[in-house]
Amino acid sequence: MSLISILYICCHRVATWAIYASSRDNILHFILELPWQYALGPHISVNLIFCKKISRNIYFNLVAIRQKNFLRLRSKKIIHQDIEQSPLAKTPALLLFFQSEIPYSLRKLSFIMAGLKRAVDGSEERNGKRSKIKESSASKSKSVKSSSSSKKDSKKDSKSSKSDKKPSKKVQKEEFEDDDDFDIDDVSDEDIDALDALSDDEMPDVSEEEEKPKSDKKSDSDDEEQREAPKNPNPNPNNNNSRESHIKQKALQQERKAAKPNADTVARSKKLWEQLRRKSHVPLEQRKKLVKELFEIITNRVRDFVFKHDSVRVIQTALKYGNLEQRKLIAHELKGTYKELAQSRYAKFLVGKLIVHGDDETRDLIIPEFYGHVRRLIRHPEGSWILDDIYRTVATKAQKNRLLREWYGPEFVIFQDEMDTTSDLAKIIEAHPEKRGPIMNYLRELINQLVQKKSTGFTMLHDAMLQYFLCTKPGSNEANEFIELLKGDEEGDLVKNLAFTKSGSRLMCLTLAYSNAKDRKLLLRFFRDTVKAMAGDVYGHQVILAAYEVIDDTKLSAKSFFPELLNQNEPEEARNEELCYQVNDLTARIAVLYPFAGERVKWLLPEADQTVLEEVREVRKETSKKDPAMRRLELVKAASPTLLEFIAARASTLLETTFGCQFLSEVLFEADGDKTAALAAVAEAAKSHTEARDTAHAGRLLKSLVQGGRFNPASKSVEKVEPALNFHDVLYAQIKDEVVDWATGTNPFVIVALAESEGFEKKSELLKTLKKSKKALEQASALVVEKDGKKKPSPTSSGAKLLLSKI
Template identity: 55%
Template sequence: MAGIKRKEAPKAVAAVGSGSEKKQKLASTGSSKKKAAPVKEPTPESSDSSEDEDELDEEEDAMSGVELEQEGGNSESDEKKIRTGQSSAEAHAAQRALAKERKAAKPNADIIGRSKKIWERLRRKSHVPTEERKALVSELFEIITGRVRDFVFKHDSVRVIQCALKYSNMQQRKQIVTELRTDMRELAESKYGKFLVAKMVVEGDAEIRNMVVPQFYGHVRRLINHPEAAWIVDDIYRQVATSSQKALMLREWYGAEYAIFGKTKASQGQIDEKVTADLKAILEENPEKRKPMMQYVQQLINQLVQKKMTGFTMLHDAMLQYFLNTTPGTPEAAEFLELLKSDLDEENGGDLLKNLAFTKNGSRVVCLALGYGTAKDRKLILRVYKDAVEMMALDANAHTVLLAAMDTVDDTKMTAKALFPELLGENIKDEAERENRLVDLISHLTARIPLLYPLAGQAKWLVSDVQKNIIAEVHSVREVTSKKNPEIRRAELISYMSPYLLPIIQTRAADLASVGFGCQYISEVLLEAQGDKKAACEAVIALTEGDVTSEGHIAQNAAGGKMLRALVSGGKFDPETKTVKLVEPRLGFGDMLFKSLKGKFVDWATSPSSFVVVQLLESEDVSDANKKVVRDELAKGKKTLEKAAKGENAPSKKAPVESDDKQNKKKKKTSEGPRGNAGAKILLEKLSK
């Protein structure tokens, strides 16, 4: 067997003498060698000879690792080829030669052997010149054309076809797919053939995919239960299938008639692009079929859950369709919630809930389960995710589950203990390591959302429209199942988080302000967090010191200027009243910033962050005395403001060589007039009043 070193040579090796006697080689003791006594040859009726041959065959299999066909050899001729008077190495060499002969006697042995040699060469892509690779691929296709089926159902030759798919052109790929078109289901069920199906859809174009996918219509229910085929079918459903193909595959979960429908339409080439898998719409058209269809879906869902095959996207989509069509408070809904918790009592259980959280529709199922569940149900669900919170926060789908938990669980202490220790790094003793980790999460596209959600709520820049729809759905359920006031729940969560969120601004303000996400974090925490914010505010104000016109200064950073403007306003804009609603207690950031900017208001007013100065004049959180000083200083620099408003004092840069199209566009913009500083224009208007 390749890769395994034998400890000793086979002990039972027979020696055939020149006469009718059989001698047996015995192990010697010490340094002397003893001659074996002659042993009488067994009679034909004895089974010793067959036993020796059986042992030899077993030894040969162990050494070569090659399956031997019974009809491929003759036991008497085999025995003659392996003489026991040989040494161990010679005996092994004879065994390998015999295995090679038997292998050569199999059908298509020559062409399979040559194709495997070509594969061995092609797979070393970086070592094969382009011209040689083209020649090898051409030779390979001469071998396999018309014989592809002979290759694909053997573990050692199927990789040859995979190699051919990889290096072939699209026409050659279509040729292979056409030969195997009727074997797709059998290949999907094969331990090795399923990888070939995956290769076809990955390397192929839309035409090839449209040839492969319809071959599974009418067989989805059986294949999704198959240990080999299930994964490839689900991968095709998730990554390759079009929306109409997905709908046809999912509809097979609703009943046998839909399997027949999809198979018939595919054979006739009449696939309707508007076909839907929305179970609610289907039930509205056929209300009399509700009970059998719901039972059919529930049965298949239960089969996969019991088999622990819970990672399929198709399963998650079917579960959502089923859950959305159950009526809250009915046995159907109760049984479904129990199904979600079915593996929680087992050691290392909860695989179903963990897998659901990381798909689009699966995460929606968990969010609805949190909404409809009891306090005990929510506690059990959160316990499943205890050690996976950070992973969920980084995932585009799973972090929505964290938001739903924050909005539905009434026991905020339990929520805090379940979610925030991992998010905030409470268990990390090294302070620098904890800060670095928190800064990384704050700068991440999705991980920042659970951290800022209690503070910013459903802000447009934080929560997507899809998430808003899911949250709205959860909120409508929460009105019935939750007892705590949402604002009280939110305040309690903020109270727990604040001692961890504020210090990071004090120590890492420069790092946070260097990126847009960090600037948003600073704004939300300073406006909404609870506790002493003075040190954090001073750390941010320290960033405004220095030459305003220098590169890298916060005034030259659009996100930094927007952050300062929001903090100076002292609150958030209320779209209903069209005013800024100041936070309580007052932040007072504007008056603190005034001291740092005093004497440089004109420079700030003509910078990209000119609206910070505008906000100093407009904010109700800035004292009137400080506003007067700002106005007086701006009045002295009115000429500079006028130039900035006209765009005359913009810094000149060496223009790069541009194409004719770019030059024409630039001339057009110049003819329309230079763009001035919008903030400076507003400040001039305020000074004129």
């Protein structure tokens, strides 16, 4: 049995099954893909036959799929004699007919029933697009065809804006394919015999044509254009068709705009907006005239402008350039619509403009319209951001409390107690213990909804989450479920967003304090690639400090924070440059210096940070085991090598600023490791940079380093560090030729510290040098400064007097 016979039997059985499945309604919704078509391609030719039973007559519409040249012959669709006697022909169905002498020319075949849309044309010119002209049924009469053709013409006119972008060749092909629809009764037996007589020589081979170069295809298309030239007398119809369709499209667009209400008013206002928005090109006087004209147009019509994407910009520009009275006029005209405006995709920006450019009266006009709608607005994709922006930026404390109370249940929406306006959930539950269950359930449900929707960046949400966590008992199911909620966010967006708000950072600090070691490790993972941003944030750095305080595994802390915080993975030059910016920033330096500051950390931290950390330290007593001093020393040891290398490379830059000198003193006193290179770099910078060394902060730093420790005001003594720095020897080696200049300059107390140092081996040499310049010291000691009308000794004179007493 040949391969073709086997294939025919398989397809015959598939068709029989399809007929049986569709015999009830004679409609076959069936698509057959041929997975073996590539292997048998050279041997198979497929004729797609759609059959439909109409008035007891079976009509066959045979579409012979051929090459482009064969299509141009416009071959008639026929019924093959072998199939006419087949039992499959008695039932309307999908029939497969194989003819081995015709080449297989299609690489993707889809067989579908009549009545569905035409299959996708696989030719290269159509790019796989479906024909825009539907096939007419073979059973329709000619009169029906004529009416359908007129409808098609009307459709083409209405869709000219789409068809002008397509090449004319495609349009011609679509018309050509449409002409292939015919009635089977028109086919004669002579035509059938003529087509059956076609030989292999007359039919072009697919394989041969595919091997032809592209130039042959191009020549064929050129020949086709030449034959069809009489139909299109215009040599280049594409340009004219495109131009005409574009003109029609513009005309239709103008007609649609003109038909809209207030079309003239909107058009005039948009012209004024076009001039006003060019800020740098409009003189002040001209702008005032334009704004005045614009307000004449929009007054008492603002509501007609605000819900359209183009006209709402006009109102925003009017708010921007209008005076306070004009802004109030717009705000009062929109009264009663702010809830709808906040939920509008475009008008929400207008509400933001009113809040930014308005005064307290405007604010108090807008915010009360959100009362009672917080639950709906906070879940709205547009209104949630406007509500949260208002809550975070301009709302008063009383307004914030009322908005936040609506998170606790519908009771707080319906029944408003003017005397009780607190949003502290703990106080509310303390006053009404019986309400704890409903309030906590309602609040937990609303929080969970926003977390599941990934809407985790709202300050109002963070405040509500903090209130919920503060009302849970540590170790209870509620507290554990809440921590699981934080851990459940696989992307970590919730935890990251919490770190950058006041309530959220406090919540994360408490969560780290109450969590076990495993949960802490998981939470720290979420902060990867966010550490530096957190360190520079006014609230985010508190989370880093809390992690320093409570995590016993200091290797985990160092691994989680220091590579990014200290730029350890960057090249040396880039790392040092970035650290220069960090240590000179008021907030970013806190996370770097906190382990080195120890118990004297109060000078480094703001009051808000101290309050949060005191709360964390109280919780730490129950949840952490390691000694706090040991934990701090281990963190210092991990950070010291990078910072000492940084000082050795950039000591001169650090000596120029107050923050830089504070950084130098903390690290050089507390760092663990070899400090020789860093101390030498500081001494060299003190000699070479005269402007930097003459500043007060540089003088205090050098004096402390020479003394070898910090001065304790309580005991009025210097607390020396171990091991000793011996900076006096390093500094004297650099400045021994300039000692007199230092003693009579702006920082004589550095020389005083050298003269008072106990371990300084060259003290006698220093005193001899000073003794030789006694006259210069006496002159310096006589210097006075006038302050508040009174003459007082200058710092130079005070230092010179002390040196005179030493010699």
